[in-house]
Amino acid sequence: MQISLNQNKNLKLFKLISDVAEKNNQTVYIVGGYVRDLLMKRQMPTDIDFVTESSGIDLAKKIAVEINPKLKVSVFKTYGTAMFKHNGLDLEFVGARKESYSEDSRKPAVETGTLEDDQKRRDFTINAMAISLNKENFGELIDPFRGQEDLQNKILRTPLEPLQTYSDDPLRMMRAVRFASTLNFKIEENSLQAIRQEAERIRIVSMERIMVEFNKIMLSEKPSIGLKLLEETGLLQYILPELIALKGIEEIEGQTHKDNFYHTLEVVDNISKNTENLWLRWSALLHDIGKAPTKKFVEGTGWTFHGHEFLGSKMAKTLFQRLKLPLGNDLKYVQKMVKLSSRPIALVTDDASDSALRRLLFDAGDDLEDLFTLCKADITTKNAKKQERFTKNFEYVAQKIKEVEEKDHIRNFQPPISGEEIMEMFNLQPGREIGILKEKVKEAILEGDIANDKIEARNFVITEAEKLGLKSNSLIIFKK
Structure with missing residues (x-):
C-alpha cells in the first residue's frame, strides 16, 4: 500500500x-x-x-x-x-x-x-x-x-507470540494497558491472558518507567479503562495494592458499604472531565485510600471510616516514595486535597460557623477551587434527585465562603503583624514567645475574635503578651 x-x-x-x-x-x-x-x-x-x-x-x-x-x-x-x-x-x-x-x-x-x-x-x-x-x-x-487491520478494528495484538513478547520486556504489559486507555482499543484475548500470566514479571521493571505509563493512563480521557485493566490483569497489586484493598462489599447485620474501589474509578473519571491537572486526578485516585485501614462496623451506627482523610493524607507520602513520584510541592498538594476532601460537605448546614468557613479558606488557600472540583467529582450517586441536591449543597457552601472571603480576606493571609514587629514591641530576641504570639493572632482572626487588621492585631498581641509576663516598650493602645 x-x-x-x-x-x-x-x-x-x-x-x-x-x-x-x-x-x-x-x-x-x-x-x-x-x-x-x-x-x-x-x-x-x-x-x-x-x-x-x-x-x-x-x-x-x-x-x-x-x-x-x-x-x-x-x-x-x-x-x-x-x-x-x-x-x-x-x-x-x-x-x-x-x-x-x-x-x-x-x-x-x-x-x-x-x-x-x-x-x-x-x-x-x-x-x-x-x-x-x-x-x-x-x-x-x-x-x-x-x-493497519488492527488499527481499523481497534485491537492491540503482539507481532509475535504474546507470552514471549511480555516475558521479554514486561513494560510492554503497561504499554498495552496504556494504549487501551488512551486509544480506547481492546487488548486481544490471547494477549490479555498472557498479561495475566506474566503480571508478576512487572517487578523487574523500574518504578520510574512504570509510572511514566501509569501517568499516561491517568491523563487519558477515561482513566478507568486502564485502571480496570490493571486490576483485572493482576498488575495493580504490584503497583498500588492499597487501591485493591478498597475492593469489595461487606455485610454485617444487613448493613453494607459501597465498593470503594469502583467508586474511586468513577470519581477519577468524573474529575477527568473537568481537569487535565495530573495531581488533581491523583488526588481523586487517593481520596479514599485511607478507608480500608479505618473501616469499622459499629453496632447501631453501621460502617464507619473515621479519620480516613487524615490517614489517607499520610499514606500518600509513603505511596509517592515507593512509586518514585515527586516528593515536593506535587506531593504536598495531593496530601492537602486528600486531607480536606470531606471538609466542604460538613459545612453544608445553615449553622456552619464563619469560623469553620474561614479555616477551610485558610487551609485550602489557592487550591480551594480544585478542592471543590474534587468534591463535586465525588458525587457518584445514580439518583438524579440526590445528585441535584448534593450539587446545590456545594453551590451553597461556595457562596457562603465567597461572602466570608470578601469580608475577611482570609485566603492565603499572613498574620497582619510580623515576628520582627513583635520583637521590636517587646524588645525581644528570637524565641518561642514570638511563635506563640503569632499563632494566637492567627487563631483569633480565624475564630473571628479580631479582624484581619494590623491595629487590632497589635492591640491583641499587647494583651496576650501581658499574660506571658511580657511588657511592651510603649503603653500606647493603637487606635484606628
Whole structure:
C-alpha cells in the first residue's frame, strides 16, 4: 500500500533523509508511533523514529551535517541509536536489530538485523508498521503483521507470540494497558491472558518507567479503562495494592458499604472531565485510600471510616516514595486535597460557623477551587434527585465562603503583624514567645475574635503578651 506524503508538513525533511541515505547506500524507514498516528489521522507526535539496515549513528550524523553542521547529535552506542532536535522535532535513528532477553532483565542483547527483524521486536502490530523513504518505493507502507487491520478494528495484538513478547520486556504489559486507555482499543484475548500470566514479571521493571505509563493512563480521557485493566490483569497489586484493598462489599447485620474501589474509578473519571491537572486526578485516585485501614462496623451506627482523610493524607507520602513520584510541592498538594476532601460537605448546614468557613479558606488557600472540583467529582450517586441536591449543597457552601472571603480576606493571609514587629514591641530576641504570639493572632482572626487588621492585631498581641509576663516598650493602645 502506498502512503501519500505529499501533504505531510515534514515532506521536505523526509526527502532530505531519503537523499542522504541513497548517497550513502543505506535504506531508511519511518517506524513506530508516527506511522500509527499518521494512519489514524491523529495529531502528529513531535518525535519521529527512523530505522536503517545499516548504522543508525552514521546516518544520523550525515543527515545532521546536511541540515546544519552545528547540530548536536546525541549518540547511544550500546543500542546503536543517535538522535538530534530539528524544527521542534526529536529525530531518532537506529540500526535494524534483533534482540534477545535474559530472564531477570528487560535490557536486551542486541545484534544487527533486517527491517523485518526490527518489526518483529516491536510491542504491538499497530506500532510495527514502517513507511519506506527509499527512492524505489518512497511512501510504501510495509505492514507484515496486519497492523493497519488492527488499527481499523481497534485491537492491540503482539507481532509475535504474546507470552514471549511480555516475558521479554514486561513494560510492554503497561504499554498495552496504556494504549487501551488512551486509544480506547481492546487488548486481544490471547494477549490479555498472557498479561495475566506474566503480571508478576512487572517487578523487574523500574518504578520510574512504570509510572511514566501509569501517568499516561491517568491523563487519558477515561482513566478507568486502564485502571480496570490493571486490576483485572493482576498488575495493580504490584503497583498500588492499597487501591485493591478498597475492593469489595461487606455485610454485617444487613448493613453494607459501597465498593470503594469502583467508586474511586468513577470519581477519577468524573474529575477527568473537568481537569487535565495530573495531581488533581491523583488526588481523586487517593481520596479514599485511607478507608480500608479505618473501616469499622459499629453496632447501631453501621460502617464507619473515621479519620480516613487524615490517614489517607499520610499514606500518600509513603505511596509517592515507593512509586518514585515527586516528593515536593506535587506531593504536598495531593496530601492537602486528600486531607480536606470531606471538609466542604460538613459545612453544608445553615449553622456552619464563619469560623469553620474561614479555616477551610485558610487551609485550602489557592487550591480551594480544585478542592471543590474534587468534591463535586465525588458525587457518584445514580439518583438524579440526590445528585441535584448534593450539587446545590456545594453551590451553597461556595457562596457562603465567597461572602466570608470578601469580608475577611482570609485566603492565603499572613498574620497582619510580623515576628520582627513583635520583637521590636517587646524588645525581644528570637524565641518561642514570638511563635506563640503569632499563632494566637492567627487563631483569633480565624475564630473571628479580631479582624484581619494590623491595629487590632497589635492591640491583641499587647494583651496576650501581658499574660506571658511580657511588657511592651510603649503603653500606647493603637487606635484606628
